[in-house]
Structures are given as structure tokens and as C-alpha cells.
Amino acid sequence: MKQDLRKQPIGIFDSGVGGLTVYRALREALPHEDFIYLGDTARLPYGTKSKETVERYTINAARLLQKQEIKFLVVACNTASAYALDALQNALPDLSYCGVLAAGAEASVKTTRNGKIAVLATEGTVRSGTYINFIKKLRADADVQMQACQMLVALAEEGWCDGVEAETIISRYLNELEPGFDTILLGCTHFPILIPTFRKLCSPDVNIVDSASVTALTVRDLLVARNLKNPQETPGTETFLATDLPERFARVGKHFLGCDIADRVHLTSLITSPFDFEDEDFLLGSVA
Amino acid sequence: MKQDLRKQPIGIFDSGVGGLTVYRALREALPHEDFIYLGDTARLPYGTKSKETVERYTINAARLLQKQEIKFLVVACNTASAYALDALQNALPDLSYCGVLAAGAEASVKTTRNGKIAVLATEGTVRSGTYINFIKKLRADADVQMQACQMLVALAEEGWCDGVEAETIISRYLNELEPGFDTILLGCTHFPILIPTFRKLCSPDVNIVDSASVTALTVRDLLVARNLKNPQETPGTETFLATDLPERFARVGKHFLGCDIADRVHLTSLITSPFDFEDEDFLLGSVA
Numbered sequence: 001m002k003q004d005l006r007k008q009p010i011g012i013f014d015s016g017v018g019g020l021t022v023y024r025a026l027r028e029a030l031p032h033e034d035f036i037y038l039g040d041t042a043r044l045p046y047g048t049k050s051k052e053t054v055e056r057y058t059i060n061a062a063r064l065l066q067k068q069e070i071k072f073l074v075v076a077c078n079t080a081s082a083y084a085l086d087a088l089q090n091a092l093p094d095l096s097y098c099g100v101l102a103a104g105a106e107a108s109v110k111t112t113r114n115g116k117i118a119v120l121a122t123e124g125t126v127r128s129g130t131y132i133n134f135i136k137k138l139r140a141d142a143d144v145q146m147q148a149c150q151m152l153v154a155l156a157e158e159g160w161c162d163g164v165e166a167e168t169i170i171s172r173y174l175n176e177l178e179p180g181f182d183t184i185l186l187g188c189t190h191f192p193i194l195i196p197t198f199r200k201l202c203s204p205d206v207n208i209v210d211s212a213s214v215t216a217l218t219v220r221d222l223l224v225a226r227n228l229k230n231p232q233e234t235p236g237t238e239t240f241l242a243t244d245l246p247e248r249f250a251r252v253g254k255h256f257l258g259c260d261i262a263d264r265v266h267l268t269s270l271i272t273s274p275f276d277f278e279d280e281d282f283l284l285g286s287v288a
Numbered sequence: 289m290k291q292d293l294r295k296q297p298i299g300i301f302d303s304g305v306g307g308l309t310v311y312r313a314l315r316e317a318l319p320h321e322d323f324i325y326l327g328d329t330a331r332l333p334y335g336t337k338s339k340e341t342v343e344r345y346t347i348n349a350a351r352l353l354q355k356q357e358i359k360f361l362v363v364a365c366n367t368a369s370a371y372a373l374d375a376l377q378n379a380l381p382d383l384s385y386c387g388v389l390a391a392g393a394e395a396s397v398k399t400t401r402n403g404k405i406a407v408l409a410t411e412g413t414v415r416s417g418t419y420i421n422f423i424k425k426l427r428a429d430a431d432v433q434m435q436a437c438q439m440l441v442a443l444a445e446e447g448w449c450d451g452v453e454a455e456t457i458i459s460r461y462l463n464e465l466e467p468g469f470d471t472i473l474l475g476c477t478h479f480p481i482l483i484p485t486f487r488k489l490c491s492p493d494v495n496i497v498d499s500a501s502v503t504a505l506t507v508r509d510l511l512v513a514r515n516l517k518n519p520q521e522t523p524g525t526e527t528f529l530a531t532d533l534p535e536r537f538a539r540v541g542k543h544f545l546g547c548d549i550a551d552r553v554h555l556t557s558l559i560t561s562p563f564d565f566e567d568e569d570f571l572l573g574s575v576a
Binding site: 041042043044048049053123150151154155157158160164165168169244245248 | 329330331332336337338341411438439441442443445446448452453456457460532533536
């Protein structure tokens with residue numbers, strides 16, 4: 001008998017805990033789905049790493065989740081969404097997935113009045129230029145500036161979401177922006193937990209959007225359109241996998257998820273693909 | 289003809305650029321040695337990761353450097369020194385190496401008058417308890433407190449070494465310490481570049497020590513004692529290897545090294561050991 005695809009879980013992948021902001025929105029939008037969340041805490045953060053490295057890590061993670069028979073993958077990490085979706089498509093052509101950049105770009109274009117958008121993101125997401133491409137596709141005359149805000153990742157991970165430290169750091173990044181924008185797009189899943197402090201420091205005319213809630217609605221619509229929505233009427237299950245330190249994942253994740261998941265995080269491992277061996281041979285040869 | 293071991297290079301390993309503070313001191317203490325520095329920038333930081341993961345990464349790195357025929361390995365990362373030296377000894381019994389904790393502990397014990405020492409380090413180094421063990425061995429009545437300062441890593445990486453952001457963050461960590469200590473031991477190789485700001489915020493009675501310069505002197509003495517010092521009288525060579533983004537390594541590394549190394553950083557790769565494959569099979573089985 002053929003398996004009912006609709007009853008398979010949805011996979012969510014992030015470099016660590018930041019993607020829990022996306023997961024939280026997904027669970028609200030799709031309460032009857034089963035979810036498997038994978039955080040690659042052994043190799044986080046992705047935001048300071050290269051396209052090639054992020055591609056490799058993302059394919060590793062997608063393969064692991066595919067073995068769990070997920071019906072759909074949400075790439076909840078902005079850096080992975082910016083860098084690795086083409087590589088994912090090539091490596092795993094049968095996998096249905098979406099990233100978080102398209103929805104974030106759409107939200108910012110819908111929100112802006114004057115077309116001036118400031119995107120705050122990791123170094124990698126900024127370097128990729130992907131947000132600018134997405135936004136320009138939707139509104140060709142948009143005036144988009146990107147700002148790498150690496151310290152905000154550390155701030156969110158430390159749980160220092162408000163207070164003088166958060167205000168000082170966020171102010172510095174805001175001061176580095178060209179004035180005139182009316183919309184800030186938070187282009188990293190770590191940043192939404194800093195919104196109250198952003199709100200305090202920004203003019204009331206400035207809108208702050210992020211991709212978590214819009215991505216969740218996009219995923220819901222996609223599942224309905226493809227007849228993949230789980231027909232069960234009971235609440236779905238949730239499983240959290242971390243590639244390192246499940247306790248730390250639970251502790252930091254609490255800030256992002258707003259509830260305690262201490263007993264539900266399991267340790268897992270991501271293999272490195274065989275071409276790493278070839279790499280090493282090659283590079284050892286060239287270095288010696 | 290037997291190879292002259294003395295002419296082999298010294299390997300230095302760190303999770304990223306922080307260990308360049310140790311390398312800088314080594315180069316000053318041992319100007320005629322050839323050095324190969326390896327920064328595992330594809331998997332940094334180590335400070336938030338588990339003992340098992342840091343052990344695996346450290347052995348990977350040591351194996352790569354051993355293939356470069358190093359005569360001695362300096363584990364310049366505090367977290368790796370705290371967690372992984374026993375595993376390194378077991379995995380590579382023929383390798384001569386030293387970490388940075390013993391020298392740092394010794395420096396703090398020599399410096400303190402009242403025996404009260406505050407160690408600032410990464411989460412992993414704090415969790416390991418290794419600094420406390422080292423210090424207590426040297427002075428049993430020492431009163432040691434440890435403080436995890438994860439934000440200082442991000443601050444140093446961002447190059448925000450002074451100014452209001454650095455002051456605000458360092459003040460918060462200093463305020464979390466029990467007063468009474470007369471010595472601060474900077475137990476992470478990223479932290480020494482923040483010393484001017486620490487100096488500004490601490491009472492003049494408080495001494496600030498780090499392990500970089502003492503480790504360099506320890507290595508010099510070890511090489512002399514074992515007749516491993518390079519007899520050449522010309523300046524030694526230096527090679528920098530990074531497992532990801534050599535340009536970023538050079539850019540951030542400049543803050544730590546005080547000079548430009550943009551044309552001397554090469555990309556390399558660290559393999560994951562075969563037991564990761566077993567891990568994955570095991571864990572996929574247990575999760576499904």
C-alpha cells in the first residue's frame with residue numbers, strides 16, 4: 001500500500017536556534033502537521049562562511065531530513081536560503097522545499113511606501129546579493145541597502161535582547177545606514193527576538209518586517225495547493241535535532257520559541273560528503 | 289639520510305583567527321622558525337560546542353598539520369586546550385604539542401597577590417573546569433571564578449575593540465563578577481585585543497594577564513630543551529591555512545596580528561573522521 005505523503009512530517013533546517021522563529025510561525029499556521037527541526041549547532045554560525053561551505057552543509061542537512069521521510073523542507077536559515085538553494089535543487093531534485101528570502105522580500109515590498117528598504121543580515125547573506133535580486137524582481141525601482149550585522153547574532157544567542165548592550169549595538173548598525181528608508185527587513189532568523197529594541201530605537205514611521213510569519217503562510221498555501229496538508233485533526237508532533245549540545249539548544253532556543261523544549265531535543269550528526277576527502281588530498285598536495 | 293627534525297615547521301592550530309595573538313608572540317620569541325598556522329574557520333567558533341565535537345575537530349586539525357611534517361604543535365585555542373588534549377594524546381601519541389591553558393594559569397598565579405583570580409573565557413572553556421584545575425594545582429588556596437563571555441568573541445571578530453559598544457559589553461561581564469579579585473586571566477585567544485578597553489574599565493590594582501606571551505616562552509624553552517630549535521639564522525617562513533574564506537581570515541586576522549597577511553592565506557579542508565559515518569547510521573536509526 002502506498003504511503004500517504006500527507007502524513008509525512010515537514011522538515012525545518014537552520015544553522016542553529018534562529019530558525020525557531022520560523023518554526024514557531026509554522027506551528028501556528030499548521031497546527032496539525034508533524035515537524036522535525038534540525039539545527040546544525042556543531043558548525044554554526046553559517047553567516048560568516050563561504051557559499052561553497054554553506055552549500056555543502058545545507059545538502060548534508062537536507063539528506064539527513066530526507067531520510068526521515070519529510071514531505072517538504074523549509075530552509076529556515078537566511079544564509080542557507082541565500083546561498084544554497086540552487087545547489088540543493090541539483091543535489092536532491094526530488095525534494096520539495098522553500099527558503100525564507102522570497103517571503104521576506106515580498107513582505108518588505110508590500111510594506112514600503114517610498115521604495116527605500118534597509119536589509120539587515122549576516123555577512124554571507126549580504127555578500128550573496130540575493131535579497132536585492134528578489135526585491136528588485138518585485139519592484140524594479142526599489143532602493144535597497146544591505147548591512148551586515150554579525151554582532152546581532154551573538155546578542156540574540158546570549159539572550160541579551162533588551163537593555164543597554166542591545167541598544168548600543170543596534171544603534172551603531174542603524175547609524176551606519178543611509179537615512180531615508182521607511183522599511184527595515186530583518187534578514188536573519190536570529191533578529192526577530194530583537195524587534196522590541198529595534199522598535200524603541202527607530203522612528204515610528206519605519207516599518208520592521210521579517211520573513212518568519214510570511215514564510216509560514218507561504219508554506220501553508222503550498223501544502224494546500226499540492227494536496228499535502230496533513231488531514232489529521234489532532235495536534236502534530238515536534239522533534240528537535242541538534243548536531244551538538246542539545247542542552248544549549250534548549251536553553252538558547254527558549255528565547256526564540258517562547259517555551260521550554262528541554263526534554264525534546266536529540267543529538268544527531270551530519271556527515272561530510274565524500275568529496276571532502278578529495279579536497280584534502282588536493283590541498284595537502286598544493287600546500288606542501 | 290635522516291631528516292633534520294630541527295628544520296621542520298612548528299604547527300599552530302586555532303578555531304579561527306584568535307590564535308594569531310599566540311602566533312604573534314611565538315614569532316617574536318622564535319624568529320628563525322618556520323610556522324604553519326591553521327584556522328578552522330569553516331567550523332568556528334569552538335567555544336559554544338561540546339567536548340566531543342571539539343575533540344574531533346582538534347584531532348582532524350592535528351592530523352592535517354602532522355602531514356605537513358611539523359615538529360611541534362601549539363594548540364592555540366583555549367577551548368581546544370581545555371577539552372581536547374587528552375584525546376589528542378590518545379589519537380596521535382607521537383605528536384609533541386602544548387596547549388595554552390597551563391601557561392595562562394601559571395601567569396595568573398604568579399601575578400595575583402591575594403589569590404583571587406577571575407578567568408574570562410568561552411562557554412566551553414568555563415564548562416570544562418580545566419583552568420580551575422590548573423590554577424589549583426599551582427596554588428591550592430586560590431579563589432577562582434570563571435565567567436563565560438561569548439559576546440567578546442563576536443566583538444573581537446567584528447573589530448570593535450574600543451568605543452562605547454566594547455565598553456558596554458565588557459562592563460556587563462565585569463559587573464557579573466564577584467568583587468575582590470586582583471587578577472583577570474583572559475582565557476580566550478580573542479580577548480587580548482580588547483585589553484586597552486579592559487584597562488580603561490578596571491581599577492589600576494587589577495592585573496590583566498593572558499596566555500599568549502607565556503605560551504610562546506614555554507614553547508621556546510621546550511624546543512631548546514629537546515634540541516629542536518631551528519639552527520638557521522635567517523627569518524623563518526609563515527604559512528596560513530584557513531578551512532573557509534581566506535579573505536575574511538586575512539581581514540579579521542589583521543586586527544590580531546597587527547600586519548597585513550592578505551597574500552599569504554590559503555584555503556584548506558579538514559576531513560571528518562570515518563566514525564561520523566557510524567554516528568549517522570546509529571543516530572538515524574535511533575531518531576526514526
